[in-house]
Amino acid sequence: MAPPAAVAAGEAAASEDQRDGKGRRRRRPDCAGAGARILSLGVQAAVMAAALALFLLFAAAAAILLLHLVVAARAFRNQQHGRSRYRVPETSSSPPPYASRVGLSPADLRLLPCFAVSTSSSSSSPQLCAICLEVACAGxxxxxxxxxxxxxxxxxxxxxxxxxxxxxxxxxxxxxxMS
Structure with a gap:
């Protein structure tokens, strides 16, 4: 064991290293602590960069998938409605099959035969107009x-x-x- 005087001298030397002439504490530069802090900051920066890169990668993949779905849905919708941006227009002069047909003129309607409903025919089996769903009345x-x-x-x-x-x-x- 060390003599007590040597221990006291060692403590005094240690206290002198830590205090300056005015009694204030002096910090000794700790090279190992500063290096560890720099290394820790470097590792944190690398982890953050990797996380940001993964986030951007997944965001780009999601954007490409969404764009693909929008384009496919638009193409499917145009196909369902029978129109396409890339189809060559037809040059025939006949109207398309979906064009609305024109009805009869008022002169043609007057040429169609009419009849009046009698009381005997309406009582035996009532006739129903399929357009307005009313039963035929006499006259x-x-x-x-x-x-x-x-x-x-x-x-x-x-x-x-x-x-x-x-x-x-x-x-x-x-x-x-026309008869």
Whole structure:
């Protein structure tokens, strides 16, 4: 064991190293502590850079996937509606099949035969107008279509035939005979 005087001298020397002449504590530069701090900051910076790179990678992948889905959905929607930006337009002069057909003119409608509903025919089996869903009453004006024989209120079927020259029930073409 060391003599007590040597221990006291060692403590005094240690205290002299830590204190300056005015009694203030002096810090000794710790080279190992500064290097560890720099290394720690470097590791933190590397980890943050790696995390940021992964985030940007996943964000870019998600953006590319979203862009692909938008383009595919738009192409599918255009295909469903029968139109395409890249299709060459047709040069034929015939109207497309989806074009609306024109109905009969008022002069053609006057040429179609009409009849009045009698009291005996309405009581035996009530006739129903398929356009307005009303039952035939005695004395009303009805029109029977020549092609198929379906009968309707004259006012109801005239409005229909002005838009489309076909029977509202069976879609048979209605033609006016000039006799």
């Amino acid at each position: 009303e004006r009805w029109r029977a279509l020549p092609a198929c024989g379906h009968a309707f209120h004259a006012a109801c079927v005239d409005r229909w035939l002005a838009r489309a020259a076909a029977c509202p029930v069976c879609r048979a073409a209605v033609s006016v005979s």
